[in-house]
Amino acid sequence: MTTTQTSTTQKLTLLTMTSMVVGGMVGAGVFSLPRRFAEETGVVGALIAWTIAGTGMLMLAFVFQSLAMRRPELDAGVYAYAKAGFGEYLGFFSAFGYWASACVGNVTYWVLIMSTAGAVIPGLGDGDTVLSVLCSTVGVWLFFYLVQRGVKDAAVVNRVVTIAKVVPIIVFVLIALFLLDPAVFAGNLRGGTDYGSLFEQVKGTMLVTVFVFLGVEGASVYSRHAQRRQDVGRATVLGFVSVFAVFASVTVVSYGSPAGT
Numbered sequence: 237m238t239t240t241q242t243s244t245t246q247k248l249t250l251l252t253m254t255s256m257v258v259g260g261m262v263g264a265g266v267f268s269l270p271r272r273f274a275e276e277t278g279v280v281g282a283l284i285a286w287t288i289a290g291t292g293m294l295m296l297a298f299v300f301q302s303l304a305m306r307r308p309e310l311d312a313g314v315y316a317y318a319k320a321g322f323g324e325y326l327g328f329f330s331a332f333g334y335w336a337s338a339c340v341g342n343v344t345y346w347v348l349i350m351s352t353a354g355a356v357i358p359g360l361g362d363g364d365t366v367l368s369v370l371c372s373t374v375g376v377w378l379f380f381y382l383v384q385r386g387v388k389d390a391a392v393v394n395r396v397v398t399i400a401k402v403v404p405i406i407v408f409v410l411i412a413l414f415l416l417d418p419a420v421f422a423g424n425l426r427g428g429t430d431y432g433s434l435f436e437q438v439k440g441t442m443l444v445t446v447f448v449f450l451g452v453e454g455a456s457v458y459s460r461h462a463q464r465r466q467d468v469g470r471a472t473v474l475g476f477v478s479v480f481a482v483f484a485s486v487t488v489v490s491y492g493s494p495a496g497t
Contacts, residue, residue, distance in 0.1 A: 247463040250471055252391045256458060257475025259398035260451025266405060266483060270490035272444050277437035278427030279491050285438045286484045289445035293452060297476040300456050301469025311460035314453045337450075346372035391458075405482055412489040421492030448483055452476050 248256075273282050303310070303317060310316040315334055319327025350372060351363035359367045382393055431437050452472065459468040 248391055248458060248461045248467075249463055250467040250474075252395060253458065253462060253467055253471035254475045254478070255395045255398045256391065257452060257471055258402065258478055259394050260453075261449055261475070261479045262398070262401050262405070262482070266448070266486060269444070269448070269483060269487050273441055273487050274424075274490070276427075276440035276444075277431060279421065279425045279488060281427060281431075281434055281437035281441065282487055282491070284434070285441040285445050286480075286487070288438070289442065289449070290480050290484070293446075293449045293476060293480070294473075297452055297473045300453060300472045304456060304459060304465060304468035304472075308465045313456055313459075342376060346375060349375075402482065405486060409482070409485045409489055412493060415494060416489060416492035417494045418492065420494060424491040449476070449479070 273285075277285065307317075307320065310320055313331075313334065315327055315331035318330035347363035347368075349363070350360045350365075350368035354360035354362060354368070359365060360371070361368060363372075379393070426434075427437055452475070456468055456472065459465070462468050462471075
C-alpha cells in the first residue's frame with residue numbers, strides 16, 4: 237500500500253466527525269437532566285433556559301466553524317487557537333487543561349461503567365475495587381492501542397459507542413411521549429410554588445445547561461484527519477444541533493410523566 241493510500245484511509249468523513257462531537261457531549265449527565273430541571277423550574281423555565289444556552293452554544297459552534305475555514309493550518313484542536321492567538325504560554329495551559337479534563341473524564345466514565353457492571357459482577361463493587369481498577373486500566377490502554385493503530389479504528393469504536401449511548405435516550409423520549417399525561421404536563425408549566433420567580437428558575441438551570449455541552453469542540457481536535465476541511469465546521473454544528481435536540485427533548489417530555497404527579 238502506498239503512502240497516499242494509507243493517508244486516504246485515515247481520513248474521517250463528515251458522519252464520523254459528527255459522531256465524535258455527539259459522543260463527546262453525550263455522557264452520563266443526560267440521565268440526571270430531568271431531575272436537575274425538576275428541582276429548579278417548570279416547563280416554561282426549562283424552555284427559556286434551553287433557548288438561552290442553545291443560542292449561546294450555537295454561536296460557539298459557528299466560531300469553530302469559522303476558524304476551521306479561516307485558519308486551516310491550525311489543526312491540533314482548541315489549544316492551537318489559544319497558542320496562535322495568545323502565545324506559547326497560554327497555549328500550553330490550554331493544552332494542559334484539556335489533557336487534565338480528559339484524564340478526569342476517563343476516571344469518571346470508567347468508574348460509572350464499573351459501578352454499573354457491578355450490579356451483575358459483584359467483584360466490581362461500586363467501581364472502586366481492585367478488579368475495577370484493573371479492568372478500567374486495561375480498557376484505557378486498549379483505547380490507546382486503537383488510537384495508536386490509526387484514528388480510523390478509534391473513530392469506528394467511537395461511532396459504535398455513540399450509537400449505543402444515543403439510541404436508548406431516543407427510545408426513552410419516544411416512550412415518554414407515548415405515556416405523556418397532558419394534565420401532568422400542564423400542571424408543571426410554571427413549576428412549584430416554592431421555585432421562586434421565573435428569573436430565579438431560569439438562573440438555577442443555566443449552570444446545568446452550559447456544562448452539558450462540553451465536548452462541542454470534538455471535531456476540531458481531529459481536524460487534521462478530516463477528508464475535507466469544511467467538514468470540521470459542519471460536524472461541529474450538526475453534532476451540537478443533534479445533541480441539543482436530544483437534551484431538550486429528554487428534559488421537556490419528562491414533565492409529562494405520570495410518575496411526576
